[in-house]
Amino acid sequence: MIALDEDALICDFAEFYHIYNYYDYPVEYVAILANGLRDNSRIRHKERGLKVDISLLFLAHICDNTAINVYAKTKDAKAGRNKPASFVEVLTKEKEPKEKHREFNSGNDFDKEWERLKNGN
Template sequence: MKVFKAKMETKDYLLAGIYDRLTLLVYANTKDAQKGRNKPKMLLDILDKEKEQVNSFNSSEDFIKAKERILKNIEEKECDIDE
């Protein structure tokens, strides 16, 4: 997965795609679809947005550097609030 920069396994993408298409087929037969309202949210879009917030690291050193940077930012923000 890392080589292809995939966020999920292929089977998960396929299952989410099948779910999305089925949802659209069911939605297409409703009165809301005829009027163009209440369109269902696509599962693939939701999953991709959630996965974008996840970070990965190539080594423990990279993780430690990122952790220190995050903690430093938090401390700086707390100092700004106290002032």
């Protein structure tokens, strides 16, 4: 668990056990405590690849299915437009970076791009 995300484990220990420095405890004791963390802890979410709590994800599925059932009975559904947005998709999709990472082949290329951006071109 430490190798997966030590920060998440530290936060979980602080929140659930009020342990702020797990190095003060024997390894076996820390392992027992880590194993005893609940399914809604940060490290458990990380292990399962979840971005949100599983109960919230279930509620989002219920909302999505209800919205689709209601939508299916409308004129918009027959025409294939105005499909409701998915809560599950919003909760689970990866955030897109604001700006893509850029690489330059040389310092000269960087300087040219820097000047272009400074001049507003």
